[in-house]
Amino acid sequence: MASLGIQCGSPVSRQEIVSWKRAIGRALAEASALTRNNRPRPGVRILMYHAVGSRLADDPYGISISLQGFRQQMEILALEQPTQVVSFDALQSASYFGQLHGQEKRLRVAVTFDDGYKDNLFAVAPIMxxxxIPFTVFVTSSFIQNGSSDYLSASELSELAALPGVTIGSHGATHRPLAKCDDATLRWELDESRHYLQEMIGKSVTALSYPHGSVDERVRDAARQAGYVLAGTSCFDINGASHDPLMLCRCEIVAQDSERVFRQKLNGNWDWKRWRASFPA
Ligand SMILES: [Zn+2]
Structure with a gap:
């Protein structure tokens, strides 16, 4: 009998579990690509990235992708039709979704980054x-304040925010899962990060991504009351005309994604992931 690579009685590592999940995911995506034609589902697909070209100390999920792979993905978005790249910030206009009911059926794609990694300025911005290609960086304010070498400094954040096509959004004050916060802490997380970022960059901050994808109706309503008008979740799906602007789905791209997988994710072959409940970042 062939070995499955995991011996009975030995502990299964987080890395092995991730590998098995990805193998199953690839099989589902290939099946989806076979059963549908390869044209993308119309709508607004929001890509979720974290770090590019950085070697992170703990990265079992592959949230830091290679510079070469990232450049190739952005060239696909910028140079190939019928994709249209739009700014996440522009999704405040209902017309980006409303036109989907009309004649225009092409895929729209917005590019976002979570956490506020330093490479977003030094590796990502030159390519974009x-x-x-416009892009949005959702920043956790305490990561900036703590001075970790992985994340943007305050001056680098200001420099990034001043570049053409860049929007800065909030990713909470301390990266807590917001659905687990009491009301006072939830309000503080939303207000503190927004006010800090606005002061640093001298611009209004009205976009949010929920840390860990942790959001429920209470969190969504608190975000609206705190002044946010757009927010991204970690639910993997495309957005159509009926999507709530404070509950926008995003599609995570990770280091293990080949060019083939990236194209599958654009086309919707990985949208079965909408049923997954937990997210790493
Ligand atoms: Zn995060």
């Missing part, structure tokens, strides 16, 4: 400016 060259290809004229």
């Amino acid at each position: 400016i060259k290809l004229q």
